[in-house]
Amino acid sequence: MKIVVCVKQVPSTNEVRLDPETNTIIRDGKQSVINPFDTYALEEAIRIKEKIQGEVIALSMGIPAAEKILRDAVSVGADSGMLLSDRSFAGADTLATAYTLSLGVKKISEVDLILCGKMAVDGDTAQIGPELAENLKIPHITNVSEIIEINDSEIICRTITETGKRLVKTKTPVLLTVLKDINMPRLPSIDGVINSLDAPVAVENAESLGANKSYIGLSGSPTQVVKTYIPERKNESIEIKGDSETKSEKINSVIKEVI
Amino acid sequence: MSGLIIDSDACRGCGICIKSCSYEALEMKDKKAQVNENCVLCGMCIESCPFDAIKIEKEKTNGIELEDYKDIWVFIEQNDGEIEPVSYELLSKARELSKERNCSVNALLLGEDISKEADKLFAYGANKVYISEYEILKDNLEEIYVEFLDKVVLDYKPEIFLFGATNFGRSIAPRIAARVKTGLTADCTILEIDEESGLLNQTRPAFGGNLMAQIVCPEHRPQMATVRPGVMEAVKKETNTKEVINIDMPSIKEPSIKILENIIEKKAESISDAEIIVSVGRGIGSQKNLALVERLAELLGGKVGVSRPLVDVGWADQKNQIGQTGSIVAPKLLVTFGISGAIQHLAGISGAETIISINTDKDAAIFTVANYKVVGDCVEILKSMISKLEKKCEKEQVV
Ligand SMILES: Cc1cc2nc3c(=O)[nH]c(=O)nc-3n(C[C@H](O)[C@H](O)[C@H](O)COP(=O)(O)OP(=O)(O)OC[C@H]3O[C@@H](n4cnc5c(N)ncnc54)[C@H](O)[C@@H]3O)c2cc1C
Ligand SMILES: Nc1ncnc2c1ncn2[C@@H]1O[C@H](COP(=O)(O)O)[C@@H](O)[C@H]1O
Numbered sequence: 001m002k003i004v005v006c007v008k009q010v011p012s013t014n015e016v017r018l019d020p021e022t023n024t025i026i027r028d029g030k031q032s033v034i035n036p037f038d039t040y041a042l043e044e045a046i047r048i049k050e051k052i053q054g055e056v057i058a059l060s061m062g063i064p065a066a067e068k069i070l071r072d073a074v075s076v077g078a079d080s081g082m083l084l085s086d087r088s089f090a091g092a093d094t095l096a097t098a099y100t101l102s103l104g105v106k107k108i109s110e111v112d113l114i115l116c117g118k119m120a121v122d123g124d125t126a127q128i129g130p131e132l133a134e135n136l137k138i139p140h141i142t143n144v145s146e147i148i149e150i151n152d153s154e155i156i157c158r159t160i161t162e163t164g165k166r167l168v169k170t171k172t173p174v175l176l177t178v179l180k181d182i183n184m185p186r187l188p189s190i191d192g193v194i195n196s197l198d199a200p201v202a203v204e205n206a207e208s209l210g211a212n213k214s215y216i217g218l219s220g221s222p223t224q225v226v227k228t229y230i231p232e233r234k235n236e237s238i239e240i241k242g243d244s245e246t247k248s249e250k251i252n253s254v255i256k257e258v259i
Numbered sequence: 260m261s262g263l264i265i266d267s268d269a270c271r272g273c274g275i276c277i278k279s280c281s282y283e284a285l286e287m288k289d290k291k292a293q294v295n296e297n298c299v300l301c302g303m304c305i306e307s308c309p310f311d312a313i314k315i316e317k318e319k320t321n322g323i324e325l326e327d328y329k330d331i332w333v334f335i336e337q338n339d340g341e342i343e344p345v346s347y348e349l350l351s352k353a354r355e356l357s358k359e360r361n362c363s364v365n366a367l368l369l370g371e372d373i374s375k376e377a378d379k380l381f382a383y384g385a386n387k388v389y390i391s392e393y394e395i396l397k398d399n400l401e402e403i404y405v406e407f408l409d410k411v412v413l414d415y416k417p418e419i420f421l422f423g424a425t426n427f428g429r430s431i432a433p434r435i436a437a438r439v440k441t442g443l444t445a446d447c448t449i450l451e452i453d454e455e456s457g458l459l460n461q462t463r464p465a466f467g468g469n470l471m472a473q474i475v476c477p478e479h480r481p482q483m484a485t486v487r488p489g490v491m492e493a494v495k496k497e498t499n500t501k502e503v504i505n506i507d508m509p510s511i512k513e514p515s516i517k518i519l520e521n522i523i524e525k526k527a528e529s530i531s532d533a534e535i536i537v538s539v540g541r542g543i544g545s546q547k548n549l550a551l552v553e554r555l556a557e558l559l560g561g562k563v564g565v566s567r568p569l570v571d572v573g574w575a576d577q578k579n580q581i582g583q584t585g586s587i588v589a590p591k592l593l594v595t596f597g598i599s600g601a602i603q604h605l606a607g608i609s610g611a612e613t614i615i616s617i618n619t620d621k622d623a624a625i626f627t628v629a630n631y632k633v634v635g636d637c638v639e640i641l642k643s644m645i646s647k648l649e650k651k652c653e654k655e656q657v658v
Pocket of ligand 2: 005006007008009035037038041059060061062094097101115116117118119120121123124125126127128129
């Protein structure tokens with residue numbers, strides 16, 4: 001079974017703070033990691049490979065530095081990586097990203113299963129999975145919490161719905177987005193890390209993918225960010241001061257008043 | 260080509276944009292900011308520049324006739340024949356927006372034996388209800404619904420199309436957006452019509468809610484958005500036009516996904532209705548301290564709520580989690596211990612009447628919503644509160 005796992009590089013924290021002096025955004029920890037939700041997709045792919053054999057390819061669209069997370073993916077058991085990187089991909093919204101990723105999947109070819117994380121922690125849209133499936137004209141299932149049975153042509157899995165759970169059966173090829181509950185991702189092994197150093201990571205650009213210029217990057221993105229701002233949270237709170245004893249005394253009396 | 264443009268005449272080389280960039284995509288060359296290949300065009304630097312020297316330029320490519328698209332459509336989600344509350348919230352919002360667009364609010368109601376629900380949709384502001392009733396629509400299957408919605412977009416050309424950001428809404432809306440090649444804004448919390456352009460301004464939290472982004476879809480239609488449940492208010496207000504229109508099923512091939520079993524779960528006994536909640540987060544330090552929190556809740560006759568990290572490490576049950584991915588609570592009294600107040604957590608407590616927060620960090624975000632701010636160690640304060648309350652109980656018993 002040929003499995004593609006879509007992984008995204010995200011900042012290692014999503015804290016955004018304002019510098020009180022310059023009034024600009026400071027984000028600590030610029031160091032980038034695999035989107036946490038994607039590590040579950042990756043782990044699941046590796047487990048499937050261990051169970052029924054197959055090949056796992058980690059796929060990402062991102063800046064050149066995103067090659068690192070593809071090597072990270074190899075260090076936990078993926079066979080190879082593919083990075084889609086081109087300045088003309090920049091500014092892509094979900095529609096353009098999904099289109100670009102679909103070109104990567106087509107380049108990999110004969111893919112049976114695509115796994116995505118539930119969502120990316122930065123964009124947090126959870127839209128790429130279904131949009132990618134649509135671009136590939138294959139069915140998708142979101143919110144998968146367990147893969148119960150899998151063989152080369154069929155998958156039975158559990159998904160979470162608005163009102164409960166569902167057990168569904170589907171033929172491959174199919175795209176699944178997975179929840180955190182699905183597994184517990186492993187840590188890289190020493191061999192894995194050594195392997196990852198010279199693992200094959202293909203880098204593709206707009207031309208090598210045969211991308212239609214009007215569907216990629218900013219030009220291919222119907223949505224436009226007009227502005228971004230830090231949400232204002234103004235509130236006048238009354239401070240309760242003193243030593244612990246005084247504080248707890250005062251808290252208790254406030255509580256008594258309220259209830 | 261599209262790209263980030265820095266006007267070198269306007270740039271003073273102050274370097275603020277470099278600090279604002281999380282992708283290390285800006286650098287200083289000859290006392291002017293310059294962009295490198297790391298740029299993902301996130302636009303963060305544009306806001307940061309005090310001299311308006313940065314902008315994003317975009318090529319125009321799309322050629323659809325925007326005037327052909329009209330009206331605001333709302334996808335009405337049913338689960339087992341019952342309409343999801345978010346659908347009513349969307350209708351109320353749509354009615355508000357329709358005044359500015361001077362257009363009709365159309366509800367799209369799909370399901371099996373569902374037409375009896377149409378009246379409720381009128382009650383929340385629909386002018387027209389488009390109905391289709393087929394057995395195959397009973398189970399919310401993406402493959403079927405997407406064919407249907409594709410037909411609706413082709414035949415009726417909605418200007419705006421709204422979905423609830425439920426599991427199902429977030430599964431079909433992107434699929435349909437990719438099919439008709441338009442933009443979709445996920446999980447919006449604010450929707451407004453821009454006075455000048457008439458476009459739908461869609462505001463949504465990003466970076467875990469630490470940043471708000473306002474998004475438009477200027478040249479593609481429909482303008483699509485999913486909206487977070489519970490954010491907009493459902494307001495009953497009957498419309499005077501009440502038109503029901505039946506739509507036929509498009510030809511659909513056998514779905515490739517089969518449902519083997521459908522389990523409807525009872526809503527777990529939740530903290531949603533609790534009047535008094537004592538909530539606790541990672542600041543509690545260790546699992547044994549949770550006993551203190553339980554004791555305090557008991558003494559106050561309340562329930563225990565937790566932030567997500569405690570659920571993640573297995574110290575508490577998911578049903579006790581407050582927040583975006585947990586329960587939304589609205590107690591009379593909420594006392595929080597060692598909770599930082601991440602936006603996903605705050606999303607669950609905006610309905611609380613009185614909030615008392617205890618945290619060692621005087622700048623914790625939780626204090627921005629708390630009525631009473633207590634800077635201090637939560638374990639110490641818990642112990643002291645409990646001993647005082649216990650003493651009081653004893654005294655009362657003696658008397
Ligand atoms: C998509 C998504 C959905 C999420 N959904 C939710 C959700 O539904 N609910 C939720 O809660 N979170 C949710 N989160 C997680 C959220 O972003 C935060 O990580 C989480 O709320 C933080 O929990 P916390 O406040 O307990 O921990 P922390 O952020 O670690 O805060 C601990 C606080 O305790 C204080 N503290 C430390 N020691 C002491 C002491 N001795 N006495 C007093 N105070 C002390 C610290 O100053 C700090 O402010 C979600 C995240 C994502 C990405
Ligand atoms: N640039 C990207 N490269 C590879 N995969 C991505 C990218 N963006 C999103 N994804 C995948 O799509 C999922 C949902 O992301 P999002 O729609 O951005 O919330 C992620 O968990 C990834 O699996």
